[in-house]
């Protein structure tokens with residue numbers, strides 16, 4: 001198993017180009033099954049979540065290949081509507097395939113995904129949405145069987161603006177008879193990008209990015225050549241890396257408006273943050289101020305996917321900060337690891353109280369999930385001595401060469417096998 005070795009106390013300094021959005025791309029890979037024409041995803045990030053989603057497409061009979069940094073997908077020969085049990089259990093994102101498989105084949109079968117390291121992650125909202133579209137669902141045992149021979153548009157009100165449920169329902173409704181309206185839809189930028197992607201293939205979706213999305217059923221979709229939006233979480237991670245090391249950074253290929261919530265909080269720490277077009281610039285002070293309170297919320301609130309990284313930053317600020325994690329119930333696995341590095345954090349239910357210390361020290365730590373792993377790298381960058389991060393296959397799920405990029409920015413970090 002590969003590990004990362006970080007020798008701390010080196011300032012991050014320089015310019016980097018941000019990758020495209022993992023969550024946008026995963027949804028687009030799922031949506032590719034809706035067409036039998038060619039799909040090209042430009043600047044597709046080379047991360048294992050993409051490889052794994054591609055594996056599912058291949059399993060369904062599609063052809064997937066890399067051409068430089070583009071992923072080319074041909075689903076004309078797709079013939080299976082069933083995701084094998086082993087793959088579905090291994091890959092949570094298989095649940096995103098239900099909607100598009102239903103759209104294409106009017107039936108779908110997938111194993112129940114179960115929980116993961118950040119929470120229980122039920123799929124009741126996906127299922128309720130499908131039922132409202134006149135899809136018959138049999139959930140007996142460990143498998144979800146969907147029969148959608150008569151999919152009809154409807155008005156669906158989500159109890160919570162779930163990203164996955166919004167996307168899944170959008171994709172299932174692309175070929176439904178009539179119009180589907182999703183109310184209290186998730187407003188994340190990746191959903192608007194999915195809408196633009198499907199519309200570029202000939203779909204008729206409007207409203208994504210707001211809380212009401214309308215999907216007018218169409219008969220067929222065509223080909224698409226698309227460049228997804230940039231990854232707001234990866235951009236945020238590098239900004240935090242610069243902040244925690246007292247450094248400065250220019251992140252290119254960003255949508256600053258997608259991370260205003262983070263920019264505001266970084267300014268509270270007295271970092272100087274500016275943006276212009278697709279670039280964000282950050283210069284950190286010598287001493288960071290604590291942040292009064294951060295609560296994770298659906299977009300445009302503070303993203304849960306940046307909670308671990310900002311928590312790592314809080315550990316070295318001058319004062320006490322409070323984090324409330326409202327989205328996932330057990331998303332504090334990184335805290336026990338940060339404690340090994342000398343951080344002072346108390347967790348109670350969904351709340352973490354972080355008392356800043358002057359310095360962290362290196363330790364042997366374990367990444368239990370993707371963003372928690374990134375947070376440990378951030379902490380290692382700021383610590384005295386050597387930090388060894390194990391379990392970095394989690395980090396590879398979402399960051400394209402995190403170690404290489406940080407190294408190019410002046411960090412002392414290497415990957416060892």
Ligand code: UD1
Pocket residue numbers: 023024026093119120121122123124125126127160161162163164165186304305327328329
């Ligand atoms: C997506 C993102 C993930 C991000 C999350 C929240 C992808 C591939 N993943 O995950 O990176 O952290 O949004 O921004 O895009 N819930 C239910 N019932 C459901 C569905 C969700 O109770 O049927 C709950 C979940 O348990 C969780 C909350 O709703 O507590 C948010 O989940 P959701 O927005 O669905 O997250 P994901 O789509 O799984």
